[in-house]
Amino acid sequence: xxxxxxxxVFAAYxxxxxxxxxxxxxxxxxxxxxxxLRGPWFTSVLGLVLLAGITVLFVTGLLSYxxxxxxxxxxxxxxxxxxxxxxxxxAWPTDPHWLYRLNQGxxxxxxxxxxxxxxxxxxxxxxxxxxxPPARSLAHALERISLLLLVxxxxxxxxxxxxxxxxxxxxxxxxxxxxxYGAWVFFAAFVAHALLKTPTALRSVxxxxxxxxxxxxxxxxxxxxxxxxxxxxxxxxxxxLFVTTVGQNFGGPLRRTxxxxxxxGGEPGSGPxxxxxxxxxxxxxxxxxxxxxxxxxxxxxxxxxxxxxxxARLAELPLHSSALPIACVEGWSTPDQWWRxxxxxxxxxxxxxxxxxxxxxVESLQRHGAFRKAALRANQxxxxxxxxxxxxxxxxxxxxxxxxxxxxxxxxxGVLNTKxxxxxxxxxx
Amino acid sequence: xxxxxxxxxxxxxxxxxxxxxxxxxxxxxxxxxxWFGVALWVVxxxxxxxxxxxxxxxxxxxxxxxxxxxxxxxxxxMYVRVPAxxxxxxxxxxxxxxxxxxxxxxxxxxxxxxxxxxxRWLLITAVLFGGSALLLVxxxxxxxxxxxxxxxxxx
Numbered sequence: 236x237x238x239x240x241x242x243x244v245f246a247a248y249x250x251x252x253x254x255x256x257x258x259x260x261x262x263x264x265x266x267x268x269x270x271x272l273r274g275p276w277f278t279s280v281l282g283l284v285l286l287a288g289i290t291v292l293f294v295t296g297l298l299s300y301x302x303x304x305x306x307x308x309x310x311x312x313x314x315x316x317x318x319x320x321x322x323x324x325x326a327w328p329t330d331p332h333w334l335y336r337l338n339q340g341x342x343x344x345x346x347x348x349x350x351x352x353x354x355x356x357x358x359x360x361x362x363x364x365x366x367x368p369p370a371r372s373l374a375h376a377l378e379r380i381s382l383l384l385l386v387x388x389x390x391x392x393x394x395x396x397x398x399x400x401x402x403x404x405x406x407x408x409x410x411x412x413x414x415x416y417g418a419w420v421f422f423a424a425f426v427a428h429a430l431l432k433t434p435t436a437l438r439s440v441x442x443x444x445x446x447x448x449x450x451x452x453x454x455x456x457x458x459x460x461x462x463x464x465x466x467x468x469x470x471x472x473x474x475x476l477f478v479t480t481v482g483q484n485f486g487g488p489l490r491r492t493x494x495x496x497x498x499x500g501g502e503p504g505s506g507p508x509x510x511x512x513x514x515x516x517x518x519x520x521x522x523x524x525x526x527x528x529x530x531x532x533x534x535x536x537x538x539x540x541x542x543x544x545x546x547a548r549l550a551e552l553p554l555h556s557s558a559l560p561i562a563c564v565e566g567w568s569t570p571d572q573w574w575r576x577x578x579x580x581x582x583x584x585x586x587x588x589x590x591x592x593x594x595x596x597v598e599s600l601q602r603h604g605a606f607r608k609a610a611l612r613a614n615q616x617x618x619x620x621x622x623x624x625x626x627x628x629x630x631x632x633x634x635x636x637x638x639x640x641x642x643x644x645x646x647x648x649g650v651l652n653t654k655x656x657x658x659x660x661x662x663x664x
Numbered sequence: 665x666x667x668x669x670x671x672x673x674x675x676x677x678x679x680x681x682x683x684x685x686x687x688x689x690x691x692x693x694x695x696x697x698x699w700f701g702v703a704l705w706v707v708x709x710x711x712x713x714x715x716x717x718x719x720x721x722x723x724x725x726x727x728x729x730x731x732x733x734x735x736x737x738x739x740x741x742m743y744v745r746v747p748a749x750x751x752x753x754x755x756x757x758x759x760x761x762x763x764x765x766x767x768x769x770x771x772x773x774x775x776x777x778x779x780x781x782x783x784r785w786l787l788i789t790a791v792l793f794g795g796s797a798l799l800l801v802x803x804x805x806x807x808x809x810x811x812x813x814x815x816x817x818x819x
Contacts, residue, residue, distance in 0.1 A: 314682035316693050350757055357713060364714055374672025377680045383710060384687055390709035402769050412693070415707075419690030427683035431676065459729070465742025468746060472753050479754070479788070494784045496756045502773035511774070518773045635775060657801045 259454070262365040271455035272465050273359055275448045280466060281356040286429055286436075288349045289389075293422055295342035299564060300415055302327045302335050302648050307594065308610035308664045311651075313411035320419055326360050330617040332571075332645035336562035339648070341485040343566020346396055347480050351472030353393065357386065357389075359450065361409035366449065374565040378431070388421030401497055409605070483567040486510075498567035507628035508636055510569045511561065513649050516634040520602025521633070521655050531639050533623075537586025537661040546639045550625060552577045557620035563649040574643045576624035579616045583661045592616040597642055598658040606650040610664050615644045623656060721752070739807045743800040747792035754785055 259266035305312035306324045314321075326332065370376035395417065399410045406413055460468070482493030493499020502509045516523075525528060532543040556575045562568035580592040594613050601607035615621055621644045625632060632638040637654030644652060670676070695702045725745065732738050760766045761781040770778045800807075 241722035307700060314693070316696065318689070318693075320690060320693075346692040348756060351753060354753075358718060361718055362716060372672030374676040374680065377677065377684075381683055382678055383707070386713070386721035387710035388687075390713055391706045394705075394709055397757055398760060401758070401760040401766060402773060403766045407698040407705055409697075412697070413702070416690045416694035420694055420706075422685045423683045423690065427679050459738065464742070468742075468749070471746070472750055475750050475754070476757060494788065495761065495781060497761060497770070498774065498776070500776070500780060500784075514773050515775050613711060 250501075262362070263367050265362065265366075265449065265453050267365075268362040269452050269454060269456040271452060271458045272460070272462055273362065274451045274462070275435070275439035277444065277462050277465065278356065278359040278450055279350055279439035281359060281469070282432065283440060284352050285349065285356055288345060288435060288496050289425060292342060292346055292349070293418065293425075295338050295345075296414075296418055297323065297365035298338050298600055299335070299342060299648070301325060302338070302646075303651065304610065306614050307612050308596065310596070310606075310608040311610050313409060313605065314388070314415050315646055317415075320416075326612055326614055329621070329645040329647075331614055332559055332620065333562075334646040335648050336484070336560045336568040338574070339562055339564060339566050340568060341482075343396070343400060343478065344484070346352045346393065346566075348473045348477045350393060350397075350476060351469050354497055355469040357650065362450065372609050381427055383513065384420060384424035385428050388417060388424055391417050393552050398583070404459050411605075442493075486570040497565065498568065500562075503635075504633075507630040508633035510572060510636075511567060512635045513561070514604060514654075516638075516655070519599075519604055519607075519655070521634065522602075525600050525657075526634065526639055526655060531657075533640060533656060534658040535582055535586050537583065537588055542585055546625065549577055549623070550638065553581060554625075555619070555622060557622060557643070557645070559620060559645055561649050561652065573628050574624040575626040575629075576622040576640065576643075578619060579611070579621040579623060579642070580619070580646075582623060582659060583616055586661055588661055593662050594664040596660040596662075596664060597653045598660075599658055600655040600657045604650075606653070609651050609653050611642070611644060611647070611651065613663075615647060616661075618645055620645045623659075721749075724748075740800060740810055743796045747789070747796045750792050751785075751789040754788060758785070 250312070257264045257266070261267060261394040301324050303311050303313075304324075304327050305314065305317070306321060309315065341609060370379060392414065395406050395410065395414050398404070399414070404410065445466050446570045478492060479494045480496040482489045482491065483496040490499055491501060498511050503512055504510075516526075528546060532545055533549060535542050535544065554575055555578050556573060558571040558573050560571050561566050579595065580588075583592040583595070592613055593616065595611050595616050597609050597611065599607045611621075624637075624640075625640055627636060632641060637656070640656050641654040642652045642656060669810055728744055728748075729738065729741060732744075755762060758781060761770070761778075762785045764778060764782065767778040770776065
């Protein structure tokens with residue numbers, strides 16, 4: 236965008252300007268930066284869009300973190316040293332049943348949509364990176380250090396998020412702690428930056444101030460596009476990312492529009508079990524012998540002891556239906572599927588919790604996966620729509636969707652809907 | 665006066681101190697595992713963006729404008745820039761899928777075919793450039809008239 240920065244060799248000035256920081260051949264000189272687009276209005280519009288967008292990203296991110304109920308049990312908590320950063324945690328509700336689907340769809344889709352705005356914003360202020368003197372005061376020096384956290388932390392959050400949804404786990408550690416603590420580092424710098432700059436940005440956008448700013452090039456090149464045109468350009472990039480991503484939250488033809496999103500394009504199969512899969516049975520290391528009809532027994536433990544139930548025995552218990560989505564932290568989801576199985580609270584009643592369903596600790600046959608053990612809270616167990624599902628859309632669960640039996644709970648993140656359930660322990664965690 | 669430390673706004677100092685305190689509290693936890701890797705990623709992200717990615721696309725843009733100037737077709741700039749930048753943006757965001765570096769894991773985890781993303785990206789790129797070329801052809805007469813009206817460049 237704009238005229239390129241590496242320009243400006245004026246032979247006549249060469250001799251006496253060789254070591255002068257104002258030499259327009261050096262990026263430390265304001266004259267080095269020639270794009271006529273740069274200026275407070277352009278930067279401010281992008282900044283205000285990011286102010287709103289990143290605030291939504293932060294809030295939906297914190298909500299997603301709470302949705303895992305990390306304070307319920309160590310198995311749900313990938314950040315045990317969170318300390319005061321978990322100050323706001325609350326019992327994640329089961330209503331509305333699409334809550335996590337909406338929250339995570341917004342978090343990931345908005346994050347991807349904001350990437351062009353972030354890149355344009357960084358482009359618009361890059362001359363300041365090289366501005367001299369490096370610090371005009373102690374406050375200015377600290378602000379510049381804070382900007383490293385803002386830019387580095389912000390890019391870190393965007394990059395780890397974008398890589399994680401593509402299953403490219405190259406970042407230095409586990410995604411949950413990196414993205415969570417990284418968000419707080421970034422947000423600390425973001426709040427300071429927003430408080431320092433928003434008043435100026437609002438004034439610039441309202442054009443109450445003249446465009447006299449260090450961002451405006453002192454020797455602008457001939458424009459090839461207007462500032463408004465450049466904003467449309469950025470918006471077009473956002474729109475393109477949006478329309479090729481958002482469809483992975485819907486079914487049918489809409490999913491096909493998500494051409495580049497990891498769960499866009501099409502469904503992995505056809506028929507009742509043909510909807511999107513988070514992790515297949517093969518990936519999770521499910522031994523088909525263990526999951527076979529004659530070998531598999533669900534072990535349910537509670538106040539009155541332990542019962543072992545075959546799948547046939549489970550199917551004789553009162554069966555109920557609920558229409559619930561699968562919604563993944565990676566920002567894709569399925570429409571409501573029609574699940575049929577035994578209510579979790581009925582299973583609790585089998586082991587002595589007739590009227591007071593407690594929390595439950597669920598273990599899977601899975602060999603791999605951070606959530607092969609997971610805990611659900613009493614309000615999730617008590618919800619009449621929470622099932623240990625045996626069937627989906629009128630058919631037996633397929634191996635990839637958790638056969639012999641899986642958990643399905645309204646509004647819970649996908650990984651808490653444990654597949655290939657082997658053992659359920661009811662009781663206060 | 666030379667050498668005197670200028671403090672700056674006390675309010676700003678207070679605000680930044682609060683910000684650093686929170687960032688340090690979270691940062692210690694962020695770096696609790698692989699501290700070097702995390703520091704490399706945070707600082708590396710800023711450095712790679714500011715000193716590699718940005719200069720690269722700025723240089724590409726400059727090369728484009730030079731080329732168009734040489735052919736006296738400067739008014740074509742946006743018709744090349746827009747599809748090229750949009751295509752590059754999609755590649756940047758979806759590189760792991762498009763380049764198939766995660767092919768094996770993607771296939772075995774999701775049960776979806778992994779090889780489709782490169783084709784789709786190429787098709788989108790073709791549509792973007794094709795659409796832009798079509799628009800240019802339609803608008804060419806108007807662009808030519810505008811170019812004639814413009815006073816000759818001072819060089």
